[in-house]
Every structure is written in C-alpha cells, then in structure tokens.
Amino acid sequence: MPPVRLLIDADACPVKDEALEIADRFKAETVMVSNGGLRPSRYPGARLVTVSAGADAADHWIAEEATASDIVVTADIPLAARALEKGALVLHPDGRPFTPQSIGYALSMRSFNQHLRETGESKGLNKAFTPQDRSRFRGELDRALRRLTA
Numbered sequence: 001m002p003p004v005r006l007l008i009d010a011d012a013c014p015v016k017d018e019a020l021e022i023a024d025r026f027k028a029e030t031v032m033v034s035n036g037g038l039r040p041s042r043y044p045g046a047r048l049v050t051v052s053a054g055a056d057a058a059d060h061w062i063a064e065e066a067t068a069s070d071i072v073v074t075a076d077i078p079l080a081a082r083a084l085e086k087g088a089l090v091l092h093p094d095g096r097p098f099t100p101q102s103i104g105y106a107l108s109m110r111s112f113n114q115h116l117r118e119t120g121e122s123k124g125l126n127k128a129f130t131p132q133d134r135s136r137f138r139g140e141l142d143r144a145l146r147r148l149t150a
Contacts, residue, residue, distance in 0.1 A: 002069045003029060004148045006141075007062050007088075009074035010034040014129050015093045015137045019073055020046055022138065026145040031065075033058045071144050077103075089144050094129065095136030097144075 006023045010016055010032035020043055023030045030046040032038055035053050051057040059079040066072055068087030074080055080090045080098040090098040 002067065004145065005029045005031055005067075005070045006145075007066060007070050007072045007083075008032045009058055009062060009072070009076055009079060010038060011058060012075070013073060013093055015073070015134060016043065018134065018138050019141060022141050022145065026149050028071075028145060028149070033061050069148065071141070071148070073141075089148070091137065091140055091144065093137055094133035095138075095140040097140060 004026065006019055006028050008016060008019055008031065011034045013019075013032075016032060020030050024045050030043075031049055032043060032046045033049045033051060035058055036050050038048050038050075040048055049061060051061050059074075059076055059082075062072060062074070063079060063082035063086070066083040066086040066088040070083075070086075070088040072080070072083040072088045072090045073093060074083070074090065075093055077098075080092075081103045083090045084098060084100055084103055092098065
C-alpha cells in the first residue's frame, strides 16, 4: 500500500498547523497546495506546491493527485466530491468528514445557497470558525490517520 499523504487545499485553510503537527506524528507526507503566498519557513515539514493563479487551479491539482491512500482537507464541496470519487478520505477544516453518503446533500445545499445569494435572498455569510471546530478537526484527522496507517 502506498504511503499516506495529507493533501491540503491551503489557501484559506485555518488548520494548516494542526494538520502538519498530526501528520508528522504518523509520518504521513503533508502536501500544501496553494496559488502562492505560503512561506516555506513556516511549514518546514510540508511539501509546498504552488499552482498557477487560475481559478480552481489548486482544486484541479488536488483532484488529479488524490488516491485512496490520501486524506484531503478542503472546505470546497466540488473538490471534496472529486476526491471522494478517487477513493480519498475527505475532511472539512471544521472536522466534518465528507462521505459518499453525505456529498450529494452538500452539493445540493451549495447550489441552493448559491441561488439564494444570486437572487439577493441571502448575504452568504459563513459561520465563524470556532475552537470547537479546531478540536473536532484534530480528533477526526487523528482517527483517519490511525485507520490508514494501521
């Protein structure tokens, strides 16, 4: 079985430090993918991949690279769906896992909320990221890595 990798959609990810720390404990490779702006000195244990500045370029790179031995960390629902199709485990930065059973609902809600924003029915505000979200992420990533490295 190939080694476990952690692929992080890093541009707006609030749990990069936590992900790197936990992955290091399990000797999992951490790959942070962004359109730029990550300082290598801040993440010395990670492989940094900088993609072109095009829309969704980081998402495309991650979706192409993802395998069944990877964990993908992203808040992007279409990317989560593509990674699940490749067999990867997928975690939202707040710790909620995306699963084959839940992704259809997530895609539908994303489309519905986009419609509400376009019609002016919703301002499209995201909920604040909380310490509980960070804690849930840490626990879920730890469990996922235990399963994949056992």
